[in-house]
Amino acid sequence: MRLATGLVDAELARGASVWHATVRLHASLAKMVGASGFDVLLARALLIAKKNHPILADFVAGPVGALTGKHDSANDSANDSSRDHVANKQAAVAVVACFVELLVVLIGEDLTMRLLHDVWQGASTGASTSATESKE
Numbered sequence: 001m002r003l004a005t006g007l008v009d010a011e012l013a014r015g016a017s018v019w020h021a022t023v024r025l026h027a028s029l030a031k032m033v034g035a036s037g038f039d040v041l042l043a044r045a046l047l048i049a050k051k052n053h054p055i056l057a058d059f060v061a062g063p064v065g066a067l068t069g070k071h072d073s074a075n076d077s078a079n080d081s082s083r084d085h086v087a088n089k090q091a092a093v094a095v096v097a098c099f100v101e102l103l104v105v106l107i108g109e110d111l112t113m114r115l116l117h118d119v120w121q122g123a124s125t126g127a128s129t130s131a132t133e134s135k136e
Contacts, residue, residue, distance in 0.1 A: 004097035007116070008089060018092035019067050025099065026065025028119040033106070038065065041106070045098035053091040055084075067095065 011021045022042060030038040043061040050056045059069030104112045 001093065001097050003116070004093045004100060007096050007119075008093050012089075018089045021092060021096050022061075022065040022067055022099070024065070024119060025096070029103070029115060030065075032115060033103075035064075039063070041099055041102050042067075042095075045095050045102055048098040049091065049094040053087075053094050055087045055091045056095070067092075 007025075008018050008021045011024060012018060016024075026035075026038055026042075033041065039061060042065060046056065046059060046061050046067065050059070056069065059067050062068050100112065100116070103115075
């Protein structure tokens with residue numbers, strides 16, 4: 001989970017949306033696992049993350065790693081907006097964590113870590129992605 005949080009935080013630090021982390025993953029990892037393979041892994045990761053994050057209920061995995069849903073809708077009050085931002089970040093972290101876990105199962109932890117290091121040089125690459133640590 002720390003790795004996924006670091007990856008999402010790296011996107012926020014770049015000024016991107018929490019949802020951009022999967023697009024960035026696609027840009028680098030689709031070359032390795034293929035665009036279709038990436039799409040399947042992302043769809044499965046989203047399905048797994050939906051179980052613990054109701055905010056993802058209407059989300060779908062689209063092309064080039066895009067996650068589409070109600071994450072762009074505006075709320076009336078600042079408190080709702082802040083609460084939604086936290087919920088969105090937690091949901092995005094969950095999707096990325098599930099994706100990383102699936103990738104580890106597919107290609108192994110060492111190769112996954114090397115690939116992620118290439119994507120986010122220095123962003124939480126030392127964190128473990130073991131299934132027990134990655135789950136909430």
